[in-house]
Amino acid sequence: MLKGLARIWFCWSFPTMLKGLARIWFSRLTPNSIDTFKELSAQFASYFIRGYKYKKSTTCLISIKQWEDEVLRSYIAHFNKEALLIDEADNKILVAAFTNGLWKDKFLFSLYKNDPKTMADVLYRATKYMNADDALLAHEEKPKKRER
Incomplete structure (x- = not known):
């Protein structure tokens, strides 16, 4: 007490x-x-x-945009955080809202080129894109001279 x-x-x-x-x-x-x-x-x-959840409408996803200086990994995290607050969100709506919020770059072009059907497909392709981007950045770094 x-x-x-x-x-x-x-x-x-x-x-x-x-x-x-x-x-x-x-x-x-x-x-x-x-x-x-x-x-x-x-x-x-x-x-x-009793399992009550704070519910949001799928329309709130349309307002989520990738910020000017935001990397794809961060945008995915903040989009998913909001998407989890929506009960039974339809895959088509999730994919449309996600792509609508993306900056116009090579990843968005690749999504439009090969129309993804599910959010899982979008996230799989985003992971591959981010991994390739990371590999290219690592490859561009100049190796330091070795001391003998």
């Missing part, structure tokens, strides 16, 4: 310890609606045990 200052510290610091969906859930609680930690625990368990 927490006493005095420890209880006050815990109440103020608790929200800062939450991440992701737990933080979103906590921020949506009505202020002063919970009196005890036991109540907080029960509401938390009830909310997350």
